[in-house]
Amino acid sequence: DVKVTQSSRYLVKRTGEKVFLECVQDMDHENMFWYRQDPGLGLRLIYFSYDVKMKEKGDIPEGYSVSREKKERFSLILESASTNQTSMYLCASTLRTTTGELFFGEGSRLTVL
């Protein structure tokens, strides 16, 4: 089975801190994604990557950046965390040839105080 692992299930950070969320997948998927999930708003795409060192903005990239130095790893970076970034963050991956079928990690719940 495909496994997508997010490094931290729960984080608490202070306003202005730099935050790293790590995601690793073990099935050689080309595409990786970061979403945030908020009540009433569903899933919103932050960034995605279709290859090493490649990245594309999603619907809400402001305040975030990403890094993909290795195929299996996709990191989400909050350069200066703010309280409105308190949310659940979900990483996902898929094969380039697979339409719409994403494999998700268990999520990282971030609280910014």
Place this chain on the structure above:
Amino acid sequence: GDSVTQMEGPVTLSEEAFLTINCTYTATGYPSLFWYVQYPGEGLQLLLKATKADDKGSNKGFEATYRKETTSFHLEKGSVQVSDSAVYFCALASGGSYIPTFGRGTSLIVHP
């Protein structure tokens, strides 16, 4: 652009009741359609899918039929269990895109 509309929740049912969660979509061309499920404290996982009109996806007792004429993909289950309590997301992917468009999710609560 593409969009997915789901019924708002929460949907609250007693065990063994019949479940329908409505989903309609707007898309160009002929999208693939999906239902994902998110159990408490977990990420999403694919529940079922359909790739062309009149296809029926099924898994774990859940079914959904791709209705092109009504642009719908309603999720149904004949007899729900407490363990089905979760959030259900309808999604589509069109134009060969690997990036799905998600609905906002519908919470299902099943009481014993």
